[in-house]
Amino acid sequence: MRIANAVRPRLARAVTAAGPRIARLAKAVRPRSSHLPRPRTVRTWQYTAGAATAGLALAAGVVTVAGPWDANGQRTAEGDRAAALERSGGADHGRPGTEAGARPAPSAPPVLTGLGGVTSAVGPRKGAGGGQALPDVLAPFLDASALGDGHAAAVVDLTTGERLYGTGAGQALTPASTTKIATAVAALSALGADHRLTTRAALEPDTGEVVLVGGGDPTLTARKGADGWASLRTLAAGTVKALRARDVHEVTLSYDTTLYAGTAQHPIGVNENIAPVTALTADEGRTDGSAKGPAVRVDDPARDAAAKFAALLEDAGVKTTAPGPSKATTRAETLATVSSPPLSALVERMLTNSDNDIAEALARQTALASGEPATFEGGARAIATQLRKLGLPLSGASFHDGSGLDRDDRLTADLLTALLVKAADPGHPGLRPVLTGLPVAGFTGTLTDRYTDGAAGVVRAKTGTLTGVNTLAGTVVDTDGHLLAFAFLASGTTDAQQAQSTLDDAATALAACGCD
Numbered sequence: 001m002r003i004a005n006a007v008r009p010r011l012a013r014a015v016t017a018a019g020p021r022i023a024r025l026a027k028a029v030r031p032r033s034s035h036l037p038r039p040r041t042v043r044t045w046q047y048t049a050g051a052a053t054a055g056l057a058l059a060a061g062v063v064t065v066a067g068p069w070d071a072n073g074q075r076t077a078e079g080d081r082a083a084a085l086e087r088s089g090g091a092d093h094g095r096p097g098t099e100a101g102a103r104p105a106p107s108a109p110p111v112l113t114g115l116g117g118v119t120s121a122v123g124p125r126k127g128a129g130g131g132q133a134l135p136d137v138l139a140p141f142l143d144a145s146a147l148g149d150g151h152a153a154a155v156v157d158l159t160t161g162e163r164l165y166g167t168g169a170g171q172a173l174t175p176a177s178t179t180k181i182a183t184a185v186a187a188l189s190a191l192g193a194d195h196r197l198t199t200r201a202a203l204e205p206d207t208g209e210v211v212l213v214g215g216g217d218p219t220l221t222a223r224k225g226a227d228g229w230a231s232l233r234t235l236a237a238g239t240v241k242a243l244r245a246r247d248v249h250e251v252t253l254s255y256d257t258t259l260y261a262g263t264a265q266h267p268i269g270v271n272e273n274i275a276p277v278t279a280l281t282a283d284e285g286r287t288d289g290s291a292k293g294p295a296v297r298v299d300d301p302a303r304d305a306a307a308k309f310a311a312l313l314e315d316a317g318v319k320t321t322a323p324g325p326s327k328a329t330t331r332a333e334t335l336a337t338v339s340s341p342p343l344s345a346l347v348e349r350m351l352t353n354s355d356n357d358i359a360e361a362l363a364r365q366t367a368l369a370s371g372e373p374a375t376f377e378g379g380a381r382a383i384a385t386q387l388r389k390l391g392l393p394l395s396g397a398s399f400h401d402g403s404g405l406d407r408d409d410r411l412t413a414d415l416l417t418a419l420l421v422k423a424a425d426p427g428h429p430g431l432r433p434v435l436t437g438l439p440v441a442g443f444t445g446t447l448t449d450r451y452t453d454g455a456a457g458v459v460r461a462k463t464g465t466l467t468g469v470n471t472l473a474g475t476v477v478d479t480d481g482h483l484l485a486f487a488f489l490a491s492g493t494t495d496a497q498q499a500q501s502t503l504d505d506a507a508t509a510l511a512a513c514g515c516d
Helices: 008-018 019-024 051-059 077-083 108-113 134-142 176-191 232-245 299-316 342-355 357-371 376-387 414-426 496-511
Strands: 045-047 121-122 150-157 163-167 198-203 210-213 253-256 335-339 459-466 467-476 483-491
Touching: 008 496, 019 045, 019 210, 051 483, 134 150, 134 459, 134 496, 150 198, 176 342, 176 376, 176 414, 176 459, 176 467, 210 299, 232 299, 232 335, 342 357, 357 376, 414 467, 414 483, 467 496, 483 496
Parallel strands: 210 253
Antiparallel strands: 045 121, 150 163, 150 483, 198 210, 198 335, 459 467, 467 483
């Protein structure tokens, strides 16, 4: 996997500076097979001391863009930092047009910890933290006033499935963008990791009308150099070729968004952090040409995408009318198509960048696969249905969207850790992108500028920030070489930066602990 030039020196400096500590923290948790051990079954794990560098290098290949946002439409500290990032991120998500595009999603251990090296067994939990009890280690952080008037936490050993710690773990709190973990699990479970979303241009045989049919791909782009994502330019070129073969040089153009139903506007209203949700959109309806961060969005992304498509046809010599809404008939003949990368790549991009537009699109796709209407409400029901089928603990959980922007969402620390345990289960290999998509502390996505003086490269976690809400859920390797899942939720916070730092410190303490 390639590493962005901007990241490579930071990796080398981080590993060199940390020395034996990072090597110890990053004991690579490689099972003897390509899968993680089954939860609730003790397995012998292997580690390689030299895998810290390899694991960090692999982790740096994840795309970095924007973060989650305040449900009241306010910029959050998390969003401001993500928007300030200079690079657009990493290398290969298995995009179409590459050999990797046909491969299944990577298994978690190589991505989490690195490949190769001399190995030796990692035994049972040894209590390398000097015999400290885990509650004693975490209490100074989780009981801090910075976490407001309500908090919950859970820690689970993914090696054994053993619950190691819990406080208020069954209490349902506002999860913010950690909701995206649930959306990812539900979408992968309903659709499969290899599923792709297709946008097509179709010709009506009776009228000669060309219809641009939205397939719900939130990553469709009209930019030059699409870098493997589905390109509106490629679709236009294929359409022009097919029309010329029919000696057609002028068409009536329309667009079809009927795959989705209900209101397109998220309950937070007009907002720079999410576009109206529609089955046809290009570049997430951004008006400033950016690919990340907050941006003013067009009020009708479908019309905007169709207008861009019309301009591309015109540039190639095919005259069009001004596009308007329509619906393709079953007799419409497909002229050209473009498809998204596999769902595994969309999930990884969503989690790494905390992409709200992808999250809401995946909620609607999950609804369609579950027999629900493709609306906010239908997506919320479908997510709950899919998680219930997986036997996950839904007591107290309440879904209202796929992104976590809705302040009425409720999740428990128990559910968040259970989602991560399920993603690690070798019986569900299609859920692995939930782990591989988590941002890497100090290096990628919404954790790029966090943990720079903490457990950089060792913590992988989904962030969540709304006004008065700070959450963090992910995985960490402790000093005994055990892979742990954790979830921290705090409500009623008054200083977002201080609350965020406290949660980061708690995760760092967890990484440095081989607690009893």
